[in-house]
Amino acid sequence: MREQVLTAVRPVVPFDGYVWVLTDPVTCVGTAPLAAVPGLAWPELPGLVRWRYLEHGTRWTDLRAAGTAVNSFRGRSAHILTVACWDRFGCWAWLDLWRSTPFTRAEQNQLGALAAVLTTGLRRAQARTFTAAPQETPGGPAIVVLDADLRVRIRTPAAVEALEQLNPSEEVIPAAAYNLAAALIAAEQGMPVGPAWSRVHLGSGRWITLRAARASGESDIVVSIEDSTPAERLEVFGLAHGLSPREREVLTELATGIDSRGLAERLVLSRHTVDDHVKAVLAKTGSATRGALLARIAGTG
16 A cells, blocks of 8 residues: 555655655554665664654654644755654554655645545554464564664564564565664653554564563663564554444453443443444444454454
């Protein structure tokens, strides 16, 4: 979807390069980048990612806080137009377009008019990822260790496999790890994007959660990659399908296996009201039964 959108946008709003990063809807931290920045050498990538997370006032979360979706500014080596893809259910991505000349107000307005459509499309695309996941996942710990300059010191085979799926290329580029580390640094410097963890669809219905933390007593940053827990999958599932807060509450209770009577008692609602909420959840998620709904969340069907 992102590639097709970029192809359609380029004739209308010309650009030389781009960075389009999917984010966790709750933490707003990126993990799945699609990027092409002409002239950028791979050794410069960690510094670029770190700079973007520390560029306070122009970040996707800053736009969201201001209630807007589009902004343009002068970056380190180019003019950048940012589109923040957020809605009332969360933050789903941000897009930076790069070029040598400033973006006009008309071009900003054109991208601004597309922002809501792009956001809905990205959110619904995430909703479609909840299918049966492989029952066996790569063995061994998936760990990446970065030094103070975000250079890779250690990466385990399982981490290499996961990162390669997130960002396929001839060389494994740990861009997801850079994003998590940059989010941790931003939080340490008092300008957080969000907590230094993020969930992302790895493919074939499998969701993983990445977390960043300082190594004990050292300057190194450790990024771990694990299969997302049922609770972590459930939260994204509810947001991606556009469930209301009450519907997400009902969904959380349904995941415990409770029946309608018990659910009505727990939420202090009538049985009729509970049944209406359950029907709405099934309809919005395209699930025929409660069993099918829970199987999709768990990745078993």
